[in-house]
Amino acid sequence: MQFQRALTQGLTACDECHHVVRLTEVSPTQSQRCSRCFSVIHARKPKSISRTWAWVLTGLILLFPANMLPVMTVVYLGNGSPDTIMSGVIHLAEEGMYPIALLVFIASVFVPIVKLVGLITLLVVVQCKLPLSAKQCTYLYRMIEFIGRWSMLDLFMISILVTLVDLGAVASITAGAGATAFASVVVATIFAANTFDPRLIWDLRAPVYDH
Amino acid sequence: MSEPLPNQSLDHDLEEHWAACHDCDLLLPIHDITENRVARCPRCNAVLYRHKKDSMNRTLAFSIAALLFYIPANTLPILSLDILGNTGRNTMLNGVLQLWQQGSWWMAFLVAACSVAMPLLELGLLAGITGHIQSQRYSHWLPKMIKWQHRTSGWAMLEVYLLGIIVAIVKMSELGDLVLGQALVCFVVLLVFTLCALQSFDRHEAWHRCMVLRQRAIAKAIACQ
Numbered sequence: 001m002q003f004q005r006a007l008t009q010g011l012t013a014c015d016e017c018h019h020v021v022r023l024t025e026v027s028p029t030q031s032q033r034c035s036r037c038f039s040v041i042h043a044r045k046p047k048s049i050s051r052t053w054a055w056v057l058t059g060l061i062l063l064f065p066a067n068m069l070p071v072m073t074v075v076y077l078g079n080g081s082p083d084t085i086m087s088g089v090i091h092l093a094e095e096g097m098y099p100i101a102l103l104v105f106i107a108s109v110f111v112p113i114v115k116l117v118g119l120i121t122l123l124v125v126v127q128c129k130l131p132l133s134a135k136q137c138t139y140l141y142r143m144i145e146f147i148g149r150w151s152m153l154d155l156f157m158i159s160i161l162v163t164l165v166d167l168g169a170v171a172s173i174t175a176g177a178g179a180t181a182f183a184s185v186v187v188a189t190i191f192a193a194n195t196f197d198p199r200l201i202w203d204l205r206a207p208v209y210d211h
Numbered sequence: 212m213s214e215p216l217p218n219q220s221l222d223h224d225l226e227e228h229w230a231a232c233h234d235c236d237l238l239l240p241i242h243d244i245t246e247n248r249v250a251r252c253p254r255c256n257a258v259l260y261r262h263k264k265d266s267m268n269r270t271l272a273f274s275i276a277a278l279l280f281y282i283p284a285n286t287l288p289i290l291s292l293d294i295l296g297n298t299g300r301n302t303m304l305n306g307v308l309q310l311w312q313q314g315s316w317w318m319a320f321l322v323a324a325c326s327v328a329m330p331l332l333e334l335g336l337l338a339g340i341t342g343h344i345q346s347q348r349y350s351h352w353l354p355k356m357i358k359w360q361h362r363t364s365g366w367a368m369l370e371v372y373l374l375g376i377i378v379a380i381v382k383m384s385e386l387g388d389l390v391l392g393q394a395l396v397c398f399v400v401l402l403v404f405t406l407c408a409l410q411s412f413d414r415h416e417a418w419h420r421c422m423v424l425r426q427r428a429i430a431k432a433i434a435c436q
Contacts, residue, residue, distance in 0.1 A: 003254055006231035006238040013231035016358050017418060020229045036418060037358045092382070100381045103374070138234055138255045149368050152325055156368075156375030157382075159306035159322045162313065164292040164299040164383055171294065175315040183321050190365075202235040202255075 005202070012043045045197040049123060055192035056119050062185045063112060069178035072158050076171045084178060085109060085154065107153040108182070115151075115189045118144045119196065126200045134201045141198045148193055151186045155179065232257050266413035267420070271341035273411060274334045277404035281334065284401045285327060287394035289376060294387035301379075302394060303327055303372075329367040330405060336360040337408050340417055349424035357417050364409070369402045 006012055010023050016039040023043055026032050032041040070082030083091070085108045092101035118140050125132050158175050165173045230239050230250075234257040244250050249261040263269075288300040303326055310319035340356045343349070376395070383389055 004238045005236045006229075007236055009238060011229065011231060011238065013233050013236070016361060018230070018233050019418070020231050036422065037354050039358065095385075097381055100378055104378060107374075134235070135255055138257070141234075142257075149365065149371055150374075152321075152368050152371045153374050153378065155318060155322055156326060156372045157378045158318070159310055159326075160290065160301050160375060160379040161382070162309045163301040163306050164290060164379065165294070165386070166299045166309070167294060167297045170297065174313050175310055175318055180315055180317050183318050187321065198234045199236040202237075 007043055007203075012041065014039060014041060015045060044199060044203075045195060048195055048197040048200060049126060051195040052119065052123060052192050055188045055195060056116060056123070059112070059116055059185050059188035059192060062181050062188065063116070066112075066178055066182035066185050067109075069181060070176035071154065071178040071182060072161065072176055073174050074165070074171070075174070078169070082176060085182065104154065104157075107150050111147050111151045112185050112189060115144050115148060115193070119189070119192050122196060122198075122201070126204065129204050134205065137201045138198050141193075141196065141201075145193050148186070148190045151189075155183055155186070230259055232259060260415035261413065263411055263413040263416070266411055266416050267341045267344050269411040270337055270408050270413075271345055273404050273408035274338040274341070277401050277408055278334050278338065280397045280401040280404065281331060284394055284397040287397065288392035289394045289398060290379065290383075291390045291392055292383055292387050293390070300392070303398075325366055325368040326372045329363060330369050330401075332363055333360070333367045334405060334408065336363070337412055341412075344417065344420045344424070347424065349421075349428040353421050353424070357414065357421060360412075361414065367405070369398075369405060373399070373402055 006020065011020050012023055013020055014034040014037060017034060017037040019034055019036040021032075021034055021041055023041065024032055033039065034041055067085055069084065071085055071088065073080045073082045075081075089101050089105045089109070092098075092104060122137060122141060122144075124130065125137055158173075158179055161173045162175060165171055228240055230241050231237065232239065232252040232255060235252060235255040237252055237254045239252070239259070242250070244260075244262045246262050246264045250259045251257065252259055285303045288302050291298055291300040307319050307323040307327065310316075310322060336356050336359060340353065340360060343353050343356075376398075380389060380391075
Protein backbone atom coordinates (compact mmCIF):
# COMPACT_ATOMS: atom_id res chain seq x y z
CA MET A 1 0.00 0.00 0.00
CA GLN A 2 1.38 3.37 -0.96
CA PHE A 3 1.23 6.19 1.54
CA GLN A 4 1.45 9.85 0.77
CA ARG A 5 2.12 12.66 3.20
CA ALA A 6 -0.30 15.57 3.05
CA LEU A 7 2.63 18.01 3.22
CA THR A 8 4.15 16.54 0.03
CA GLN A 9 0.95 17.61 -1.73
CA GLY A 10 1.12 21.10 -0.19
CA LEU A 11 -1.74 20.29 2.15
CA THR A 12 -1.95 20.25 5.90
CA ALA A 13 -4.49 19.59 8.62
CA CYS A 14 -5.38 22.63 10.74
CA ASP A 15 -3.95 22.25 14.28
CA GLU A 16 -7.22 23.30 15.86
CA CYS A 17 -9.96 21.66 13.79
CA HIS A 18 -8.13 19.08 11.61
CA HIS A 19 -9.61 20.65 8.48
CA VAL A 20 -7.43 20.02 5.41
CA VAL A 21 -6.20 23.25 3.82
CA ARG A 22 -3.80 24.05 0.97
CA LEU A 23 -0.70 25.89 2.17
CA THR A 24 -0.24 29.16 0.33
CA GLU A 25 2.69 31.55 0.15
CA VAL A 26 2.14 34.48 2.47
CA SER A 27 4.39 37.42 3.31
CA PRO A 28 6.30 37.13 6.62
CA THR A 29 4.08 39.71 8.30
CA GLN A 30 0.89 37.87 7.47
CA SER A 31 -0.31 34.43 8.38
CA GLN A 32 -2.60 32.02 6.61
CA ARG A 33 -5.83 31.24 8.42
CA CYS A 34 -8.02 28.15 8.38
CA SER A 35 -11.13 28.60 6.25
CA ARG A 36 -13.20 26.71 8.78
CA CYS A 37 -12.11 27.83 12.25
CA PHE A 38 -9.99 30.93 11.37
CA SER A 39 -6.98 29.72 13.35
CA VAL A 40 -3.47 30.45 12.11
CA ILE A 41 -2.27 27.62 9.87
CA HIS A 42 1.09 25.97 10.47
CA ALA A 43 2.40 23.04 8.45
CA ARG A 44 3.76 21.70 11.76
CA LYS A 45 3.32 23.00 15.28
CA PRO A 46 5.62 26.07 15.50
CA LYS A 47 9.00 25.54 17.23
CA SER A 48 7.71 22.21 18.47
CA ILE A 49 11.09 20.70 19.42
CA SER A 50 12.49 23.65 21.36
CA ARG A 51 9.22 24.36 23.15
CA THR A 52 8.85 20.71 24.15
CA TRP A 53 12.47 20.66 25.39
CA ALA A 54 11.77 23.78 27.46
CA TRP A 55 8.73 22.23 29.16
CA VAL A 56 10.48 18.87 29.64
CA LEU A 57 13.52 20.50 31.29
CA THR A 58 11.22 22.60 33.49
CA GLY A 59 9.44 19.43 34.58
CA LEU A 60 12.71 17.60 35.14
CA ILE A 61 14.14 20.36 37.36
CA LEU A 62 10.91 20.69 39.37
CA LEU A 63 10.77 16.92 39.87
CA PHE A 64 13.51 17.23 42.54
CA PRO A 65 11.74 19.68 44.90
CA ALA A 66 8.47 17.85 44.19
CA ASN A 67 9.89 14.62 45.56
CA MET A 68 12.19 16.00 48.24
CA LEU A 69 10.03 18.70 49.90
CA PRO A 70 6.96 17.77 51.97
CA VAL A 71 3.69 17.72 50.01
CA MET A 72 1.62 17.98 53.16
CA THR A 73 2.14 18.32 56.89
CA VAL A 74 -0.14 16.67 59.41
CA VAL A 75 -0.09 18.70 62.64
CA TYR A 76 -1.49 16.77 65.61
CA LEU A 77 -1.49 18.43 69.05
CA GLY A 78 1.30 20.77 68.03
CA ASN A 79 3.54 18.08 66.56
CA GLY A 80 3.97 18.29 62.82
CA SER A 81 4.93 15.32 60.69
CA PRO A 82 5.79 16.38 57.14
CA ASP A 83 5.08 13.85 54.39
CA THR A 84 6.84 13.70 51.06
CA ILE A 85 5.17 11.89 48.16
CA MET A 86 7.21 8.74 48.76
CA SER A 87 6.74 8.70 52.56
CA GLY A 88 2.98 9.02 52.02
CA VAL A 89 3.08 5.93 49.81
CA ILE A 90 5.18 4.06 52.40
CA HIS A 91 2.71 5.00 55.20
CA LEU A 92 -0.15 3.57 53.17
CA ALA A 93 1.78 0.38 52.47
CA GLU A 94 2.75 0.00 56.16
CA GLU A 95 -0.89 0.20 57.13
CA GLY A 96 -1.61 -2.65 54.75
CA MET A 97 -3.48 -0.62 52.11
CA TYR A 98 -1.47 -2.01 49.22
CA PRO A 99 -3.87 -1.33 46.31
CA ILE A 100 -4.22 2.36 47.28
CA ALA A 101 -0.46 2.63 47.94
CA LEU A 102 0.20 1.21 44.47
CA LEU A 103 -2.36 3.57 42.92
CA VAL A 104 -0.78 6.65 44.53
CA PHE A 105 2.71 5.41 43.64
CA ILE A 106 1.77 4.96 39.97
CA ALA A 107 -0.04 8.30 39.72
CA SER A 108 2.48 10.45 41.60
CA VAL A 109 5.89 8.83 41.12
CA PHE A 110 5.78 6.47 38.17
CA VAL A 111 3.66 8.49 35.68
CA PRO A 112 5.64 11.80 35.83
CA ILE A 113 8.94 9.95 35.37
CA VAL A 114 7.57 7.79 32.52
CA LYS A 115 6.19 10.92 30.82
CA LEU A 116 9.47 12.79 31.02
CA VAL A 117 11.57 9.79 29.89
CA GLY A 118 9.09 9.09 27.06
CA LEU A 119 9.10 12.69 25.83
CA ILE A 120 12.91 12.86 25.95
CA THR A 121 13.03 9.61 23.93
CA LEU A 122 10.69 11.09 21.30
CA LEU A 123 12.69 14.33 21.14
CA VAL A 124 15.97 12.42 20.72
CA VAL A 125 14.38 10.19 18.04
CA VAL A 126 13.33 13.25 16.05
CA GLN A 127 16.50 15.26 16.55
CA CYS A 128 19.04 12.46 16.03
CA LYS A 129 16.91 10.73 13.35
CA LEU A 130 17.07 7.40 15.18
CA PRO A 131 15.62 4.53 13.14
CA LEU A 132 12.97 3.52 15.69
CA SER A 133 9.55 2.28 14.60
CA ALA A 134 7.51 5.40 13.89
CA LYS A 135 4.32 3.53 14.71
CA GLN A 136 5.57 2.52 18.15
CA CYS A 137 6.80 6.06 18.81
CA THR A 138 3.32 7.34 17.97
CA TYR A 139 1.80 4.81 20.39
CA LEU A 140 4.25 6.03 23.05
CA TYR A 141 3.15 9.62 22.37
CA ARG A 142 -0.53 8.71 22.67
CA MET A 143 0.11 6.91 25.94
CA ILE A 144 1.96 9.96 27.32
CA GLU A 145 -0.96 12.18 26.31
CA PHE A 146 -3.45 9.84 27.98
CA ILE A 147 -1.76 9.21 31.33
CA GLY A 148 -0.76 12.81 32.13
CA ARG A 149 -4.02 13.90 33.76
CA TRP A 150 -4.00 11.06 36.31
CA SER A 151 -1.05 12.62 38.14
CA MET A 152 -3.44 15.29 39.45
CA LEU A 153 -4.77 12.63 41.84
CA ASP A 154 -2.42 13.64 44.66
CA LEU A 155 -3.33 17.32 44.40
CA PHE A 156 -7.05 16.64 44.54
CA MET A 157 -6.54 14.34 47.48
CA ILE A 158 -4.60 17.05 49.37
CA SER A 159 -7.34 19.60 48.63
CA ILE A 160 -9.87 17.21 50.19
CA LEU A 161 -7.73 16.36 53.23
CA VAL A 162 -6.98 19.99 54.17
CA THR A 163 -10.70 20.63 54.67
CA LEU A 164 -11.51 17.33 56.38
CA VAL A 165 -8.87 17.70 59.07
CA ASP A 166 -9.26 21.29 60.20
CA LEU A 167 -9.51 21.32 64.00
CA GLY A 168 -7.46 24.42 64.73
CA ALA A 169 -4.93 23.71 67.48
CA VAL A 170 -5.84 20.01 67.84
CA ALA A 171 -5.15 18.73 64.36
CA SER A 172 -4.77 20.20 60.91
CA ILE A 173 -3.29 19.37 57.54
CA THR A 174 -1.48 21.95 55.47
CA ALA A 175 -0.23 21.67 51.91
CA GLY A 176 3.54 21.98 51.60
CA ALA A 177 5.95 23.46 49.09
CA GLY A 178 6.45 20.03 47.52
CA ALA A 179 2.83 20.01 46.40
CA THR A 180 3.28 23.31 44.56
CA ALA A 181 6.36 21.93 42.82
CA PHE A 182 4.53 18.71 42.00
CA ALA A 183 1.58 20.64 40.54
CA SER A 184 4.04 22.49 38.33
CA VAL A 185 5.61 19.20 37.17
CA VAL A 186 2.18 17.92 36.12
CA VAL A 187 1.34 21.10 34.23
CA ALA A 188 4.78 21.28 32.58
CA THR A 189 4.51 17.69 31.31
CA ILE A 190 0.97 18.25 29.99
CA PHE A 191 2.18 21.35 28.11
CA ALA A 192 5.22 19.40 26.86
CA ALA A 193 2.96 16.68 25.44
CA ASN A 194 0.73 19.33 23.83
CA THR A 195 3.56 21.21 22.13
CA PHE A 196 5.18 18.06 20.71
CA ASP A 197 4.11 17.34 17.13
CA PRO A 198 3.98 13.56 16.42
CA ARG A 199 4.01 14.24 12.66
CA LEU A 200 7.71 15.10 13.02
CA ILE A 201 8.40 11.41 13.73
CA TRP A 202 6.87 10.47 10.38
CA ASP A 203 8.64 13.31 8.55
CA LEU A 204 11.89 11.40 9.12
CA ARG A 205 10.73 8.92 6.51
CA ALA A 206 11.02 9.47 2.79
CA PRO A 207 8.08 11.56 1.52
CA VAL A 208 6.64 8.53 -0.27
CA TYR A 209 6.88 5.47 1.85
CA ASP A 210 5.95 1.95 0.78
CA HIS A 211 4.64 -0.12 3.61
CA MET B 212 -3.80 -0.16 -3.67
CA SER B 213 -2.94 3.44 -4.39
CA GLU B 214 -5.39 6.21 -3.79
CA PRO B 215 -5.90 9.00 -6.32
CA LEU B 216 -4.16 12.16 -5.20
CA PRO B 217 -5.80 15.56 -5.10
CA ASN B 218 -4.91 18.19 -7.63
CA GLN B 219 -5.52 21.91 -7.76
CA SER B 220 -9.00 21.55 -9.26
CA LEU B 221 -10.20 19.80 -6.10
CA ASP B 222 -9.07 22.69 -3.92
CA HIS B 223 -12.45 24.32 -3.40
CA ASP B 224 -14.06 21.28 -1.87
CA LEU B 225 -11.09 19.74 -0.12
CA GLU B 226 -12.91 19.35 3.15
CA GLU B 227 -15.44 17.11 1.44
CA HIS B 228 -12.88 14.70 0.04
CA TRP B 229 -9.70 14.62 2.08
CA ALA B 230 -8.54 14.12 5.59
CA ALA B 231 -4.95 14.31 6.85
CA CYS B 232 -4.10 12.19 9.85
CA HIS B 233 -3.31 14.56 12.73
CA ASP B 234 -0.71 12.17 14.14
CA CYS B 235 1.22 11.04 11.04
CA ASP B 236 0.12 13.45 8.27
CA LEU B 237 -1.11 10.66 5.99
CA LEU B 238 -3.41 11.94 3.25
CA LEU B 239 -6.64 9.98 3.11
CA PRO B 240 -9.89 10.23 1.17
CA ILE B 241 -12.90 10.62 3.48
CA HIS B 242 -15.35 7.77 3.22
CA ASP B 243 -18.82 8.02 4.64
CA ILE B 244 -18.93 5.63 7.55
CA THR B 245 -22.02 4.03 8.95
CA GLU B 246 -23.37 4.79 12.38
CA ASN B 247 -21.26 3.91 15.39
CA ARG B 248 -18.26 2.99 13.24
CA VAL B 249 -14.80 4.45 13.64
CA ALA B 250 -12.47 5.62 10.87
CA ARG B 251 -8.85 4.95 11.78
CA CYS B 252 -5.62 5.91 10.09
CA PRO B 253 -4.33 2.76 8.28
CA ARG B 254 -0.74 3.72 9.04
CA CYS B 255 -0.66 4.83 12.70
CA ASN B 256 -4.10 3.70 13.89
CA ALA B 257 -5.15 7.19 15.06
CA VAL B 258 -8.89 7.75 15.36
CA LEU B 259 -9.74 10.16 12.52
CA TYR B 260 -13.46 10.44 13.11
CA ARG B 261 -16.29 8.36 14.44
CA HIS B 262 -19.88 8.54 13.44
CA LYS B 263 -22.05 8.78 16.51
CA LYS B 264 -25.76 8.16 16.45
CA ASP B 265 -27.96 11.21 17.09
CA SER B 266 -24.90 13.02 18.41
CA MET B 267 -26.14 16.64 18.72
CA ASN B 268 -29.40 15.71 20.43
CA ARG B 269 -27.80 13.37 22.94
CA THR B 270 -24.94 15.73 23.77
CA LEU B 271 -27.40 18.57 24.40
CA ALA B 272 -29.52 16.38 26.67
CA PHE B 273 -26.57 15.00 28.64
CA SER B 274 -24.85 18.36 29.06
CA ILE B 275 -28.01 20.07 30.35
CA ALA B 276 -28.63 17.14 32.71
CA ALA B 277 -25.05 17.42 33.98
CA LEU B 278 -25.36 21.21 34.46
CA LEU B 279 -28.36 20.66 36.75
CA PHE B 280 -26.14 18.68 39.11
CA TYR B 281 -23.19 21.05 38.87
CA ILE B 282 -24.12 23.51 41.64
CA PRO B 283 -25.11 20.94 44.32
CA ALA B 284 -22.03 18.86 43.50
CA ASN B 285 -19.79 21.88 44.04
CA THR B 286 -21.37 23.48 47.08
CA LEU B 287 -22.77 20.65 49.24
CA PRO B 288 -20.41 18.58 51.41
CA ILE B 289 -18.93 15.55 49.64
CA LEU B 290 -17.28 14.10 52.74
CA SER B 291 -17.37 15.03 56.40
CA LEU B 292 -15.08 13.76 59.11
CA ASP B 293 -15.85 13.69 62.82
CA ILE B 294 -12.84 13.78 65.14
CA LEU B 295 -13.43 14.27 68.90
CA GLY B 296 -16.72 16.07 68.29
CA ASN B 297 -15.28 18.42 65.70
CA THR B 298 -16.53 18.09 62.15
CA GLY B 299 -14.50 18.90 59.05
CA ARG B 300 -16.56 19.18 55.86
CA ASN B 301 -15.21 19.03 52.36
CA THR B 302 -16.96 20.62 49.41
CA MET B 303 -15.19 21.07 46.07
CA LEU B 304 -15.16 24.84 46.57
CA ASN B 305 -13.96 25.01 50.17
CA GLY B 306 -11.03 22.72 49.33
CA VAL B 307 -9.87 25.42 46.93
CA LEU B 308 -10.50 28.19 49.48
CA GLN B 309 -8.61 26.36 52.21
CA LEU B 310 -5.57 25.89 49.95
CA TRP B 311 -5.73 29.58 49.04
CA GLN B 312 -5.84 30.63 52.69
CA GLN B 313 -2.87 28.40 53.48
CA GLY B 314 -0.88 30.30 50.88
CA SER B 315 -0.69 27.53 48.27
CA TRP B 316 -2.30 29.80 45.67
CA TRP B 317 -0.80 28.01 42.68
CA MET B 318 -2.22 24.68 43.86
CA ALA B 319 -5.54 26.34 44.67
CA PHE B 320 -5.61 27.78 41.16
CA LEU B 321 -4.90 24.40 39.53
CA VAL B 322 -7.44 22.50 41.62
CA ALA B 323 -10.04 25.21 40.93
CA ALA B 324 -9.29 25.11 37.21
CA CYS B 325 -9.32 21.35 36.73
CA SER B 326 -12.15 20.39 39.06
CA VAL B 327 -14.44 23.45 39.10
CA ALA B 328 -13.92 25.86 36.20
CA MET B 329 -12.99 23.55 33.32
CA PRO B 330 -15.87 21.07 33.81
CA LEU B 331 -18.31 24.02 33.80
CA LEU B 332 -16.67 25.49 30.68
CA GLU B 333 -16.72 22.09 28.97
CA LEU B 334 -20.43 21.54 29.71
CA GLY B 335 -21.31 25.12 28.79
CA LEU B 336 -19.48 24.84 25.47
CA LEU B 337 -21.05 21.47 24.64
CA ALA B 338 -24.54 22.78 25.46
CA GLY B 339 -23.84 26.00 23.53
CA ILE B 340 -22.57 24.22 20.42
CA THR B 341 -25.31 21.62 20.26
CA GLY B 342 -27.98 24.18 21.22
CA HIS B 343 -26.98 26.41 18.30
CA ILE B 344 -26.89 23.49 15.88
CA GLN B 345 -30.19 21.99 17.04
CA SER B 346 -31.97 25.35 16.77
CA GLN B 347 -30.39 25.89 13.30
CA ARG B 348 -28.91 29.23 14.34
CA TYR B 349 -25.55 30.47 13.15
CA SER B 350 -23.55 33.01 15.09
CA HIS B 351 -19.87 33.89 14.88
CA TRP B 352 -19.56 32.25 18.32
CA LEU B 353 -20.30 28.77 16.96
CA PRO B 354 -16.91 28.04 15.29
CA LYS B 355 -15.15 29.71 18.26
CA MET B 356 -16.99 27.45 20.71
CA ILE B 357 -16.12 24.29 18.75
CA LYS B 358 -12.49 25.41 18.62
CA TRP B 359 -12.35 26.15 22.35
CA GLN B 360 -14.06 22.87 23.19
CA HIS B 361 -11.25 21.08 21.35
CA ARG B 362 -8.57 23.20 23.07
CA THR B 363 -9.85 22.78 26.59
CA SER B 364 -10.88 19.13 26.43
CA GLY B 365 -8.54 17.21 28.67
CA TRP B 366 -8.33 19.89 31.38
CA ALA B 367 -11.61 18.91 33.02
CA MET B 368 -10.53 16.16 35.40
CA LEU B 369 -13.62 15.11 37.33
CA GLU B 370 -12.79 11.41 37.01
CA VAL B 371 -9.38 12.01 38.58
CA TYR B 372 -11.10 13.95 41.38
CA LEU B 373 -13.31 10.92 42.04
CA LEU B 374 -10.17 8.82 42.45
CA GLY B 375 -8.88 11.51 44.85
CA ILE B 376 -12.08 11.18 46.90
CA ILE B 377 -11.62 7.40 47.06
CA VAL B 378 -8.00 7.72 48.25
CA ALA B 379 -9.07 10.33 50.84
CA ILE B 380 -11.81 8.00 52.13
CA VAL B 381 -9.32 5.15 52.56
CA LYS B 382 -6.74 7.40 54.26
CA MET B 383 -9.16 9.04 56.70
CA SER B 384 -11.44 6.15 57.56
CA GLU B 385 -9.33 5.22 60.59
CA LEU B 386 -9.02 8.75 62.01
CA GLY B 387 -12.65 9.28 62.87
CA ASP B 388 -16.24 8.98 61.74
CA LEU B 389 -16.27 9.53 58.01
CA VAL B 390 -19.68 10.41 56.55
CA LEU B 391 -20.34 10.45 52.82
CA GLY B 392 -22.39 13.55 52.00
CA GLN B 393 -25.28 14.14 49.60
CA ALA B 394 -22.97 15.90 47.20
CA LEU B 395 -21.09 12.67 46.56
CA VAL B 396 -24.18 11.33 44.76
CA CYS B 397 -24.54 14.62 42.85
CA PHE B 398 -20.85 14.50 41.99
CA VAL B 399 -21.03 10.95 40.62
CA VAL B 400 -24.14 11.83 38.57
CA LEU B 401 -22.38 14.98 37.29
CA LEU B 402 -19.35 12.89 36.33
CA VAL B 403 -21.40 10.19 34.56
CA PHE B 404 -23.47 12.73 32.57
CA THR B 405 -20.35 14.73 31.67
CA LEU B 406 -18.65 11.59 30.36
CA CYS B 407 -21.82 10.63 28.45
CA ALA B 408 -21.99 14.12 26.90
CA LEU B 409 -18.34 13.96 25.85
CA GLN B 410 -18.72 10.40 24.57
CA SER B 411 -21.75 11.24 22.42
CA PHE B 412 -20.26 14.49 21.03
CA ASP B 413 -19.15 14.17 17.40
CA ARG B 414 -16.83 17.09 16.63
CA HIS B 415 -16.56 16.10 12.98
CA GLU B 416 -20.33 16.37 12.59
CA ALA B 417 -20.43 19.61 14.62
CA TRP B 418 -17.97 21.21 12.18
CA HIS B 419 -19.94 19.92 9.22
CA ARG B 420 -23.23 21.28 10.57
CA CYS B 421 -21.53 24.57 11.48
CA MET B 422 -20.33 24.99 7.89
CA VAL B 423 -23.79 24.22 6.49
CA LEU B 424 -25.31 26.85 8.82
CA ARG B 425 -22.64 29.38 7.90
CA GLN B 426 -23.25 28.91 4.16
CA ARG B 427 -26.98 29.30 4.73
CA ALA B 428 -26.41 32.49 6.75
CA ILE B 429 -24.18 33.91 4.00
CA ALA B 430 -26.73 33.03 1.28
CA LYS B 431 -29.45 34.73 3.33
CA ALA B 432 -27.35 37.86 3.82
CA ILE B 433 -26.70 38.08 0.08
CA ALA B 434 -30.40 37.55 -0.71
CA CYS B 435 -31.37 40.38 1.65
CA GLN B 436 -29.13 42.92 -0.05
